[in-house]
Amino acid sequence: MLARESPAKGYRHVVTKRDVRLLTGIIPDWPTLCRGIESIVLTSSSEDHDGCYQFFHREKTGSIQIPAWQGELWKVFAPEYFQEYAAILGLLCVASEQHDDGIECRFTLNQAKAFLLLHVFLHELGHHVDRMGSKTQQFSRRGEPFAEHYANDLCSQIWPAYVRIFGDPRR
Numbered sequence: 001m002l003a004r005e006s007p008a009k010g011y012r013h014v015v016t017k018r019d020v021r022l023l024t025g026i027i028p029d030w031p032t033l034c035r036g037i038e039s040i041v042l043t044s045s046s047e048d049h050d051g052c053y054q055f056f057h058r059e060k061t062g063s064i065q066i067p068a069w070q071g072e073l074w075k076v077f078a079p080e081y082f083q084e085y086a087a088i089l090g091l092l093c094v095a096s097e098q099h100d101d102g103i104e105c106r107f108t109l110n111q112a113k114a115f116l117l118l119h120v121f122l123h124e125l126g127h128h129v130d131r132m133g134s135k136t137q138q139f140s141r142r143g144e145p146f147a148e149h150y151a152n153d154l155c156s157q158i159w160p161a162y163v164r165i166f167g168d169p170r171r
Contacts, residue, residue, distance in 0.1 A: 001038065008068065011045050013068050014112045015113055016042075017042065019117060025165075027125075035132070036061050037062055037063070038061035051065060052065040053065070062128050064124040066124075074104060074106045074107060075107065077103050089115075091118075091155070093170040094106065094107055118158075127146075130142050
């Protein structure tokens, strides 16, 4: 199931359900990878995370949640956050500038969409793949490092197809 919640006040969706369908269409072996995903939800807000993978123990299924974008497209990130995501921000050519309170990243709408699809969605998919690869399929045993590596590798694989379908977010 692919669902979209109405964005909370001060938030907006930069990713559509159609975008998710197009993205999953270029992910190698998607029909196998998506087994056990009960839902993909474009959520109303982001609270304290970029995205979320939620596992439902009773059903042994999971949900990938991609949040609405809070506020303006330009964001000020802590230096640690900026460093952690430097590879994807660099790939997308997101303009940035050092400020006293952090690093301001000047996303365009297409760059924000690409960040959520090519990094946040793929990272949460990495948690799902990790869980499904475990013996009991109940735990993502390799955690954040695996999900991060998975997202970066898959992004590299699908980048040409992404640009062909969505356009180049760097322009």
